[in-house]
Amino acid sequence: MNSTKDDRLVGRSVPRREDPRLLTGRGRFVDDIELPGMLHAQFVRSTVAHGVITAVDLTDVCRVPGVVAVFTASDLEMGDITAQLGRPLSEFVPTAMPVLARDRVRYVGEPIAVVVARDPYTAEDGLEAAKVTYEALPPITGEEQALAAGAALVHDEAAHNTLVDVSLFATEGIDDVFDNAPCVVHVETRTGRQNALPLETRGAVAHWDDREEQLVLHTCTQVPHQVRTVASRCLRLDERAVRVIVPDMGGGFGLKCAVGREEIATAAAARRLGRPVKWIEDRKDALSASFLAREQHYTARAAFDADGRILGLDADVVCDMGAYSCYPFTAGIEPLMASAEMPGVYKVPAYRVRGRAITTNKAPTAPYRGVSRPQYVMVAERLMERAARELGLDPLEIRRRNVITEFPYTGVNGITYDPGSYLESLNLCEQALKEAGWYERQAAARAEGRHIGIGYSCFSERTGYGSAAFAARKMEVVPGFDFSEVRMDTSGAVTVTTGTMSHGQSHETTMAQIVADALGVDLAKVKLHQGDTDRITYGWGSFASRSIVVGGSAVGLAAAKLGDKLRAIAAAEWGISPEGTALDQGRVRRLDDPDTTLTYAHLADTAYLKAHLLPKDIEPGLTATAVFDVFNDGTFSNATHGVVVELHQGTGQVEILAYVCVEDCGVAINPQVVEGQCRGGIAQGIAGALFEQVTYDDQGEPSATSFMDYKVPTAHEIPDVSIHHLETPCAFTETGAKGAGEGGTIGAPAAVLNAVNDALRPTGVELDNTPITPETVHRALTPAAPVPPAPALEQTP
Amino acid sequence: MNDTSGLGDDLQLLTLDVNGTSHEVITAPRRTLVDVLRHDLRLTGTHVGCEHGICGACTVLVDGLPVRACLMFAAQAEGARIATVESLADAGSKADSGSDSRSDSGELNDLQRAFTENHGLQCGFCTPGFLMLAEGFLAERPEATKEEIREVVAANLCRCTGYQTIVEAIDACATARRAQRAACSEETP
Numbered sequence: 001m002n003s004t005k006d007d008r009l010v011g012r013s014v015p016r017r018e019d020p021r022l023l024t025g026r027g028r029f030v031d032d033i034e035l036p037g038m039l040h041a042q043f044v045r046s047t048v049a050h051g052v053i054t055a056v057d058l059t060d061v062c063r064v065p066g067v068v069a070v071f072t073a074s075d076l077e078m079g080d081i082t083a084q085l086g087r088p089l090s091e092f093v094p095t096a097m098p099v100l101a102r103d104r105v106r107y108v109g110e111p112i113a114v115v116v117a118r119d120p121y122t123a124e125d126g127l128e129a130a131k132v133t134y135e136a137l138p139p140i141t142g143e144e145q146a147l148a149a150g151a152a153l154v155h156d157e158a159a160h161n162t163l164v165d166v167s168l169f170a171t172e173g174i175d176d177v178f179d180n181a182p183c184v185v186h187v188e189t190r191t192g193r194q195n196a197l198p199l200e201t202r203g204a205v206a207h208w209d210d211r212e213e214q215l216v217l218h219t220c221t222q223v224p225h226q227v228r229t230v231a232s233r234c235l236r237l238d239e240r241a242v243r244v245i246v247p248d249m250g251g252g253f254g255l256k257c258a259v260g261r262e263e264i265a266t267a268a269a270a271r272r273l274g275r276p277v278k279w280i281e282d283r284k285d286a287l288s289a290s291f292l293a294r295e296q297h298y299t300a301r302a303a304f305d306a307d308g309r310i311l312g313l314d315a316d317v318v319c320d321m322g323a324y325s326c327y328p329f330t331a332g333i334e335p336l337m338a339s340a341e342m343p344g345v346y347k348v349p350a351y352r353v354r355g356r357a358i359t360t361n362k363a364p365t366a367p368y369r370g371v372s373r374p375q376y377v378m379v380a381e382r383l384m385e386r387a388a389r390e391l392g393l394d395p396l397e398i399r400r401r402n403v404i405t406e407f408p409y410t411g412v413n414g415i416t417y418d419p420g421s422y423l424e425s426l427n428l429c430e431q432a433l434k435e436a437g438w439y440e441r442q443a444a445a446r447a448e449g450r451h452i453g454i455g456y457s458c459f460s461e462r463t464g465y466g467s468a469a470f471a472a473r474k475m476e477v478v479p480g481f482d483f484s485e486v487r488m489d490t491s492g493a494v495t496v497t498t499g500t501m502s503h504g505q506s507h508e509t510t511m512a513q514i515v516a517d518a519l520g521v522d523l524a525k526v527k528l529h530q531g532d533t534d535r536i537t538y539g540w541g542s543f544a545s546r547s548i549v550v551g552g553s554a555v556g557l558a559a560a561k562l563g564d565k566l567r568a569i570a571a572a573e574w575g576i577s578p579e580g581t582a583l584d585q586g587r588v589r590r591l592d593d594p595d596t597t598l599t600y601a602h603l604a605d606t607a608y609l610k611a612h613l614l615p616k617d618i619e620p621g622l623t624a625t626a627v628f629d630v631f632n633d634g635t636f637s638n639a640t641h642g643v644v645v646e647l648h649q650g651t652g653q654v655e656i657l658a659y660v661c662v663e664d665c666g667v668a669i670n671p672q673v674v675e676g677q678c679r680g681g682i683a684q685g686i687a688g689a690l691f692e693q694v695t696y697d698d699q700g701e702p703s704a705t706s707f708m709d710y711k712v713p714t715a716h717e718i719p720d721v722s723i724h725h726l727e728t729p730c731a732f733t734e735t736g737a738k739g740a741g742e743g744g745t746i747g748a749p750a751a752v753l754n755a756v757n758d759a760l761r762p763t764g765v766e767l768d769n770t771p772i773t774p775e776t777v778h779r780a781l782t783p784a785a786p787v788p789p790a791p792a793l794e795q796t797p
Numbered sequence: 798m799n800d801t802s803g804l805g806d807d808l809q810l811l812t813l814d815v816n817g818t819s820h821e822v823i824t825a826p827r828r829t830l831v832d833v834l835r836h837d838l839r840l841t842g843t844h845v846g847c848e849h850g851i852c853g854a855c856t857v858l859v860d861g862l863p864v865r866a867c868l869m870f871a872a873q874a875e876g877a878r879i880a881t882v883e884s885l886a887d888a889g890s891k892a893d894s895g896s897d898s899r900s901d902s903g904e905l906n907d908l909q910r911a912f913t914e915n916h917g918l919q920c921g922f923c924t925p926g927f928l929m930l931a932e933g934f935l936a937e938r939p940e941a942t943k944e945e946i947r948e949v950v951a952a953n954l955c956r957c958t959g960y961q962t963i964v965e966a967i968d969a970c971a972t973a974r975r976a977q978r979a980a981c982s983e984e985t986p
Contacts, residue, residue, distance in 0.1 A: 015914070019918065020905060020913075022921030023905055023918070024882065024885065024886045024905065025840065025925055027842075027922075031844075032835075032841040198922075199852060199920070199923050199957075248921065251922060280845075282848055283846070283852075504920030505919070675916070676962065679959030679961055680919060680957045706851070707849065707852060712852075712954050714950075714952075714953075714954065715951040715960035715963070715964060721959060
C-alpha cells in the first residue's frame with residue numbers, strides 16, 4: 001500500500017541527486033582514483049591489421065628509466081575471453097579473444113604487451129621502445145572482401161569470415177507474395193562505422209587486497225558483474241576473490257557493456273606486481289582500438305498492395321563486426337536484433353530475413369545505443385517512403401495504413417507488442433510541424449529554389465528484455481532479470497541497491513523516486529548503491545534501455561516488501577492484522593483509527609534494537625530483497641520523429657532547421673530525465689546520419705584517430721528539439737514505465753535521411769546511405785557540369 | 798625494477814596560483830597543466846577527454862580566460878591566476894579547497910544552480926569544462942545573447958545532453974545576472 005497519490009515523486013522532474021558533486025568537481029571517475037604506490041599501464045599495440053607475430057623484443061622497453069615491468073601474453077598466462085551463442089556451428093562460430101595477442105594480430109591497435117611504469121608519460125616512452133615484427137597477412141577491410149571467394153581468413157575456424165549466419169524467419173509462400181504484388185520497392189543501405197564515444201574513455205585501476213584476499217578492480221563498465229566473471233575466469237580466481245567497483249562514469253552508450261581486454265590485463269598486471277596499476281585509455285586508442293559499432297549493409301524489398309498496405313518484407317542483413325566477437329553479447333547481437341525486430345511498428349504479414357555477422361581486420365564492435373535498430377528503422381522507413389512515391393500516397397498516410405493500432409498484437413516475428421501509441425505519435429508529430437508552419441515555409445522556399453525537406457520516422461523499440469527474450473536469441477550468457485535489496489537502518493534512513501549501472505541516466509534520482517513513493521519517505525532519506533559487486537548480490541548492468549524497466553521494477557518490488565514488513569511490525573504491536581494498516585509518509589497508520597500511527601524510526605528501533613518484542617514469525621532487521629524479470633516479450637516504447645532540413649547548394653551542408661520528437665515511454669519516472677535521454681540520443685542519431693564515420697585505408701589502417709578527423713557534432717550542428725510526451729503505461733512493470741535510453745538514437749537517422757531525400761525530391765536523386773556527407777549532397781544538387789576543356793599549355797620560348 | 802630512477806632528471810620547481818592559493822610543485826617540464834592540477838594538486842574536477850584540445854573537458858580559467866589545460870604545460874602557467882571548477886561553489890570552508898580532504902564545499906554558485914535546474918548535465922564528465930568555459934565567457938560578455946552563447950558552447954563536446962539544456966542553463970544564468978545587476982543599479986543610483 002503506497003502513500004497518498006498527490007505527493008508521489010514518480011512523474012515529477014525532481015532535481016538530480018547526482019548534480020551537486022558533479023557540478024563542484026567532487027565526482028569520482030576512474031582516473032580520479034589514486035592509490036599509494038600506484039603504477040601506470042599502457043599497451044603495446046599492433047601496427048598492422050593482419051599478421052603473424054614473429055618476434056617481440058622488449059629489452060629496450062625495460063631500459064627506459066621509470067619502466068617497472070612489461071608483460072606479454074605468455075608472461076601473464078591468462079585465459080581467453082570467448083563469447084558464445086548456443087547455436088549450431090552452421091549458425092555461429094565461436095572465436096577466442098585472447099586478453100593480449102599471442103601469435104597473431106587481427107586489427108591495428110590490438111594489444112600485444114602491457115608496459116607498466118611509474119607514471120603514464122614514462123609508460124608511453126616505454127611503448128616507443130617496443131619492437132614487434134610481423135609476417136604480414138592480407139588484410140580484410142570490408143564485408144565484400146571478406147565474403148569473396150578465396151579471401152584470407154581472419155579466424156581460421158570461421159569459413160567465409162562468417163561468425164553468424166541465421167535465417168530466423170521465412171514465411172511460406174513469400175516469393176508468391178512478391179511475384180503477385182502490385183508494388184514492390186527495393187532499398188540498399190549502408191551505414192558507417194561509428195564510435196559510441198563516451199567523453200570519458202575506458203580505464204581501470206586494479207590492486208590486490210591482501211586482507212580481503214581479493215583483486216579490486218575499479219573500472220568504468222556498464223556491466224560490473226559480468227566483468228567480475230571474466231576477470232575471475234581469466235585470472236583463475238574464485239568470483240568472490242574479485243571485486244569490481246564502478247565509480248562515476250562519463251558515459252558508456254553501450255561501448256562499456258562489452259568486457260574489454262585492457263581492464264583484464266591491468267588486473268593481471270596488478271596481481272603479478274602486487275602493486276596498484278592504473279590504465280587510462282587515451283583518445284587515439286579510444287577512436288581506433290576500442291569497440292566500434294554500426295557498420296551494416298542491408299538489401300531489402302517490400303511488397304505493397306495498390307492501397308499501400310504492406311504485404312511482405314524480405315531482407316538480407318550483413319554486419320561488419322570487426323576482428324572479434326564481444327563478450328557477453330557476441331557478434332550475433334546486431335544480426336539477431338535486426339532479424340527479430342525489423343517488422344517494427346508495421347503490420348507485416350509475410351517476412352523473410354537472413355542476418356550475418358562478418359569478421360574483418362578492424363577493431364571489434366560492441367553494442368551501441370540502439371543496436372541495429374537505427375539501421376533497420378532506416379530501411380523500413382525508406383521502403384515506406386519509396387512505396388508512397390510509387391503509389392502516389394502521402395508519406396504519412398502510407399504509414400497510417402500500416403502501423404499497428406490494436407493491441408496486444410503478435411507480429412510475423414512471433415513477438416507480442418504491448419500497447420503503444422504508434423498512430424497517435426505520428427499524427428501529433430505531423431500536427432506539430434504543420435502548426436509551426438513548416439509545410440508553407442517549405443513550399444515558399446522551394447519556389448525560391450531553396451532545398452528544404454521534411455522527414456519522419458515512426459518506430460517502436462523493445463526495451464524490457466527479460467531473460468526469456470535473450471534466451472530466445474540463444475545467448476549462452478543470458479541477461480535479463482535484476483536484483484534489488486532495500487534496507488532501513490535504525491534511524492529510518494533507506495539504502496537501496498540495484499544491479500543496473502548508471503552512466504549518466506540519473507539512477508540515483510529515479511530509483512530513489514520509486515523507493516520514496518513505495519515507502520512514503522522523503523527522497524533525501526533514500527540512498528542508492530550501484531556498481532560494486534561486493535555490495536550488490538547480482539545484476540545485469542545497464543544496456544538495452546533496461547534499467548528502469550527491469551532494475552526499477554526490482555527496486556519497487558523490494559521497497560514494497562519492506563513496506564509490508566513495516567506494516568507487519570506495526571500490526572503486531574497493535575495486535576491487529578497487517579491488512580488493517582497502511583504506509584503514510586514515514587509512518588504506519590491504523591486504518592480503523594487513522595489518528596493512531598507508528599513512525600518508521602520507532603519500528604526500525606524495534607526491528608533492530610528491541611528484537612525481543614517481535615513475534616516469532618517476523619525476523620529482526622528491516623531488509624527486503626526482490627528479483628524482477630520480464631517473462632513475456634517485453635515492453636515497447638515508441639516515438640515519431642519529425643525533422644526539417646535545408647541543403648545548402650554551394651557547400652552541400654545539411655542544416656537542421658527544426659526537430660520534433662513525440663515519445664511514449666509509458667510512465668516517465670522523471671520527465672526531465674526522459675527528455676535529456678531523448679535529446680542526447682537524437683544528437684547521437686544525427687551524428688550517425690550526418691557526421692561521424694570511422695574510416696580505414698585498404699591496409700586496414702584507421703584514418704580517423706583524433707577529433708580532427710572524427711567529426712563529433714557540437715552545439716552548432718545539433719538543433720533544439722521540441723519534445724511531446726504521450727503515456728501508454730506498461731501493465732507489467734512496477735511503475736508502468738518502459739525504457740527511454742535509446743529511442744532518440746534509433747529515430748534520428750531515418751528521419752534525417754527522409755528529410756534530406758524530401759529536399760532532394762526536385763533533383764530526382766535519392767540517398768540511402770549514412771553518413772550523408774556534404775560531398776554526396778553537393779553532388780546530388782549539382783547537375784552534371786560539362787567537362788571543362790583542358791587548359792592550353794603555355795608556350796615556353 | 799627501476800621505478801625510482803630517472804626521477805631526478807630535469808625536474809623543475811613551479812609555483813602555481815590555483816583558486817587563490819599558492820602551490821609549489823616539483824614536476825617534469827613536459828607535464829601538462831591538467832595533469833599537474835589533477836594528479837599533483839589533486840584537483841580532479843577538471844577532466845581529460847582528448848588530450849588534443851578539441852573536447853574542452855579540461856577547460857580552466859587562466860587569468861580569467863578559458864584555456865585548454867591539456868594543451869598547456871604547467872610551467873607555462875607560472876605567474877598566472879588559474880581557476881578550476883573547484884573554485885565555483887561559494888566555499889563553505891574555503892581553507893579546504895584544493896586539499897585532499899574534501900569537506901563540504903558549500904553552496905552551488907548561480908551558474909552551477911542553472912545547470913542543475915535546466916538539466917544541463919547527465920554523466921557530468923564534460924560539465925566542469927562547460928562551467929569554466931561559461932564562467933570565462935560571461936565575465937567577458939555579460940550581455941551575451943543566446944545565439945552567442947550557443948556559438949561559444951560549440952567549443953566543447955558533450956555526448957549526453959544534445960547541448961540544448963547547456964545553452965539554456967548558461968542563458969538562464971546570464972539573464973538572472975543581468976536582472977540582478979539592473980536591480981542593484983536601481984537601488985544605488
